[in-house]
Amino acid sequence: MALSLDNVSIHRFNQPLLTVNFSVAAGEIVCVMGASGAGKSTLLDAISGQLSQPFSVQGDITLNGERINDIPAHRRNIGIMYQDALLYEHLTVGDNIAFALPRSEHHALKASERRARIVGQLDTVGLADFYDRAVQTLSGGQQARVALLRTLAAKPAAVLLDEPFGKLDNTRKEQLRPWVIQQLADRGLPALMVTHDSGDAQAVGGRIIEV
Numbered sequence: 001m002a003l004s005l006d007n008v009s010i011h012r013f014n015q016p017l018l019t020v021n022f023s024v025a026a027g028e029i030v031c032v033m034g035a036s037g038a039g040k041s042t043l044l045d046a047i048s049g050q051l052s053q054p055f056s057v058q059g060d061i062t063l064n065g066e067r068i069n070d071i072p073a074h075r076r077n078i079g080i081m082y083q084d085a086l087l088y089e090h091l092t093v094g095d096n097i098a099f100a101l102p103r104s105e106h107h108a109l110k111a112s113e114r115r116a117r118i119v120g121q122l123d124t125v126g127l128a129d130f131y132d133r134a135v136q137t138l139s140g141g142q143q144a145r146v147a148l149l150r151t152l153a154a155k156p157a158a159v160l161l162d163e164p165f166g167k168l169d170n171t172r173k174e175q176l177r178p179w180v181i182q183q184l185a186d187r188g189l190p191a192l193m194v195t196h197d198s199g200d201a202q203a204v205g206g207r208i209i210e211v
Contacts, residue, residue, distance in 0.1 A: 002026060003047070003158045003190040008059035010039050010046060017055075018043065018211045024158070024190035029181060031201040032194045034211035040194035043211075044160045047192070048080055049073030063157055079156030081180075083166040085143035087135040093146055094118050094131035100153040121149050125179070141172035148180055152187065159184060161193035165200055177203045 004023040009016055017039040024030045034040050046057040050073050061069050068076050087096050097118050101109075109117065115131065122128050125145040135143060144164065151159060164180065165173045181204060184191045195201055201208050 002064065003192065004060070004062040005047070006060040006062065008043075008046065008057060008061060010042050011056045011058070012039075012042075013054045014056070020209060020211065022207075022209060024192055026188040026190055027185045029161075029184060029191040029193055029204045029206045031204055031206065031208045032192065032211055033196065033198070033201055033208055036196065038211045040196075040211060041162055044080070044162055044192070044194060048078050048160060049076050077155075077157045079151040079154055079159040081148055081151050081159065081161050081164045083163040085135075085147040087143060087146060087150070089135055091135070092131065093122070093127070093133045093135055093138070096135060096146060097121065097150045097153050100150045102155055118153075121153070122146075125149065139172075140168055141176055144168065144176055145179070148183060152183065156189065159189050159191040161191060163195055163197075164193065166195075166197070173200075181205075
């Protein structure tokens with residue numbers, strides 16, 4: 001699996017904002033760094049299919065050999081993890097993850113099987129007993145773990161990380177970063193992370209693209 005950005009240019013009101021040209025291999029995390037307003041998050045919007053006016057994109061965005069520029073966002077199979085967990089507050093922890101399961105898998109599993117599988121996933125992050133918990137009762141680090149589990153439950157072909165550790169204190173950040181990196185590597189997913197924090201970029205240990 002690979003995500004490729006071939007001469008991808010982001011424009012704002014038809015004025016160039018940034019241009020990038022690189023690929024992200026399976027299991028690799030590439031960091032894009034730059035000042036606020038440089039277009040980092042807008043680049044992620046372009047990749048995920050959520051770009052809106054006054055922004056536009058030129059160039060080829062390719063995922064696993066398929067050009068996805070004109071594919072609707074919901075069909076691109078790209079997972080996104082934001083600075084905010086953005087969990088559904090009307091759903092429990094377990095139901096948040098279940099919501100992201102592919103439709104075919106959701107219907108193929110009995111409710112008990114689905115629950116057992118999700119509890120197993122929660123157990124990998126020390127939250128095995130949290131299936132029925134309200135998400136509002138979780139700490140920031142716990143919410144971030146659940147958010148990534150929900151992202152991975154959808155079986156994405158690539159993952160975008162938008163300042164994923166920005167709201168965590170240093171202790172929680174030191175705990176969460178290596179776990180996120182390992183989860184993505186274990187699944188062989190190409191991942192692109194935008195950040196303004198050099199500590200986050202260095203912790204990932206991969207290439208850093210300056211914009």
